[in-house]
Amino acid sequence: MRTTTGIAAATADLSKVYGSGDTRVVALDRVSIAFREGEFTAIMGPSGCGKSTLMHCAAGLDSPSSGSVRVGTTELSTLGDRQLTELRRDRIGFIFQAFNLLPTLTALENITLPLTIAGRRPDQQWLDRVISMVGLSQRLGHRPAQLSGGQQQRVAVARALASRPAIIFGDEPTGNLDSRSGAEVLGFLRDSVRELGRTVVMVTHDPVAAGYADRVIFLADGRLVDDMPSPTPGRVLDRMKDFDTRSRTS
Numbered sequence: 001m002r003t004t005t006g007i008a009a010a011t012a013d014l015s016k017v018y019g020s021g022d023t024r025v026v027a028l029d030r031v032s033i034a035f036r037e038g039e040f041t042a043i044m045g046p047s048g049c050g051k052s053t054l055m056h057c058a059a060g061l062d063s064p065s066s067g068s069v070r071v072g073t074t075e076l077s078t079l080g081d082r083q084l085t086e087l088r089r090d091r092i093g094f095i096f097q098a099f100n101l102l103p104t105l106t107a108l109e110n111i112t113l114p115l116t117i118a119g120r121r122p123d124q125q126w127l128d129r130v131i132s133m134v135g136l137s138q139r140l141g142h143r144p145a146q147l148s149g150g151q152q153q154r155v156a157v158a159r160a161l162a163s164r165p166a167i168i169f170g171d172e173p174t175g176n177l178d179s180r181s182g183a184e185v186l187g188f189l190r191d192s193v194r195e196l197g198r199t200v201v202m203v204t205h206d207p208v209a210a211g212y213a214d215r216v217i218f219l220a221d222g223r224l225v226d227d228m229p230s231p232t233p234g235r236v237l238d239r240m241k242d243f244d245t246r247s248r249t250s
């Protein structure tokens with residue numbers, strides 16, 4: 001689904017504060033960022049800088065303390081719990097570090113589970129395209145225990161794509177994979193953007209993973225501090241080293 005704005009999701013002055021008094025933590029401090037349609041963005045920054053919080057707020061999994069989030073043209077604060085659940089189900093795909101597959105279901109059943117729960121019929125042509133893109137056509141009857149870690153994450157990628165979501169969020173999607181399987185999954189995420197026209201936003205610690213993205217945004221102490229187009233692993237690594245140097249000298 002194309003919006004008229006060309007923006008798949010955006011935050012404006014998004015802040016998130018956890019706790020109060022001595023335990024108060026400002027996880028996000030007035031972050032304004034737009035994720036453009038058809039773009040693959042990586043979110044990076046030192047541990048605890050707010051990457052996961054940004055992703056969770058942008059995906060409607062967590063609510064802002066102040067500021068706003070929209071997905072497409074929908075302002076999330078205008079939605080009730082049920083509408084928010086439906087928006088997540090219908091318009092957002094998720095891929096986590098843990099594959100989160102149901103062990104008793106086959107690969108195909110796992111892929112179509114969100115659609116089954118929503119009572120929707122899969123768009124068969126789209127599903128076939130997704131399954132062949134991730135190379136699972138010969139494994140559809142296997143259960144997760146009969147698949148390698150890389151294959152299980154491919155099932156999770158196909159599951160995230162099955163409903164043709166406007167935007168896919170990945171939280172360290174290659175964190176549990178060896179480098180070869182990780183490279184495959186990153187290649188599929190890139191193909192989801194290039195070939196299937198999706199929008200992908202991924203949190204990662206890995207400069208090599210970020211090198212697959214079209215753009216890397218960097219957070220530090222809850223603030224957006226840099227925005228790098230056409231990243232390479234080398235440039236991302238240099239930027240990350242810069243954070244290390246500053247935190248040692250400050």
Ligand SMILES: Nc1ncnc2c1ncn2[C@@H]1O[C@H](COP(=O)(O)OP(=O)(O)OP(=O)(O)O)[C@@H](O)[C@H]1O
Nearest residue numbers: 018019025026027046047048049050051052053054
């Ligand atoms: N539920 C919570 N309650 C209190 N503080 C929290 C909560 N979730 C996150 N925080 C704090 O907010 C800050 C940002 O956390 P977040 O998980 O977004 O960082 P991150 O950049 O994803 O970290 P990492 O790279 O280590 O996963 C951290 O200081 C964290 O301790």
